[in-house]
Amino acid sequence: MRIALRPLLRYQLVVDLVAAGLFGLIAIVLELQPGDIGGNLGAVLFVALLAAAFAFRRLHPGVGLALAWAGAIAQMAFLRSPTPTDVVIFAVLYGTAAYGSRRVFWAGLASSVGGAVVVTVYLIVRGGAEVYHPQDAFAVLAVLLSSGFAFLLSWVTGALVRTAARASANARAQRAAEEATVAEQERVRIARDMHDVVAHSLAVVIAQADGARYAAAQDPAAATQALSTISSTARAALTDVRLLLTQLRHSQADGPQPALADVETLYAQVRAAGVELHTMVDPGPGVEPPAAVQLALYRILQEALTNALRHGVDRRVSVRFAWHPERVELSVRNRRAAGAAPTTGGHGVIGMRERAQLAGGTLSAQPEGEDFVVRATLPIGTSS
Known part of the structure; x- marks a missing residue:
């Protein structure tokens, strides 16, 4: 024995x-x-x-x-x-x-x-x-x-x-379990940021490259403009990716943290990719929302526009912000291809839903008739 x-x-x-x-x-x-x-x-x-x-x-x-x-x-x-x-x-x-x-x-x-x-x-x-x-x-x-x-x-x-x-x-x-959980959450957050940055930038670059290829023979100026957009988009994406990689090496470093002030730049990138973008803000914001809400809204909008650029049957996309005293509502609508499968569980949709939940809100992404609509509702904590 x-x-x-x-x-x-x-x-x-x-x-x-x-x-x-x-x-x-x-x-x-x-x-x-x-x-x-x-x-x-x-x-x-x-x-x-x-x-x-x-x-x-x-x-x-x-x-x-x-x-x-x-x-x-x-x-x-x-x-x-x-x-x-x-x-x-x-x-x-x-x-x-x-x-x-x-x-x-x-x-x-x-x-x-x-x-x-x-x-x-x-x-x-x-x-x-x-x-x-x-x-x-x-x-x-x-x-x-x-x-x-x-x-x-x-x-x-x-x-x-x-x-x-x-x-x-x-x-x-x-x-040890708490530290592992925090580390896992941080890895998920960084992966989500990486997905949002790279996916959006590559979608714009691909759209511009395709457009430049077809326009080069008839309108060299359009091709030059497309190449300029590709260059600026790629440079911005490279900067964000470098920040994210720095954050992976040094947890105290800050990753890219865009806010609502950067939405117009995002709109410009999407329009430069050939998207007919319609935006509306009704009603307008009464006060400046918290930074966490701004970041969540920006990333959700970025991913929704990227999906529309990838999967939309045409180049028309509408964006609507509605600012209420206690919440903000965002909707992004684009025409989907006839007979397309209602894919609502990809990594992008999961990331948008996680961002909304982390900010205390909700998100839905589903077909509505001939359109695909992303709707997000986030609290802004200003109700009295």
């Missing part, structure tokens, strides 16, 4: 073995009596078992407890008196509660109670005492309670250390 040892650091193992060896040497000097050959043989056996129990108290508390019981039995078999060597028993009981398995833990408790009874009975038998008088019964009770208290105190101390260690381990695990 293989004994499973607790993993100890090298220095802990060395300290336990050296301490057990020193204890054995000191104990054997105290226990040996000149000329008492039989008693000295019992002393050697008794000390050897308790020294081994001391060595195993952390390495394998169950083995340590068994060796401690064997040492106690050897002590009683040779009718030896209690000595300072017995202090090892307290260390072993502490180890069963602090380091032992569940079975060893409860075996330590049973040994504390049973050991007190055994000690009391042994002292009575060894002393030849007969309990006839009330004062003798009181003495027996005193021995039972005092030994039981000492054993249980060692075991309870180990149990408290065990509880504190588990609480500390649970706290570390909880902190």
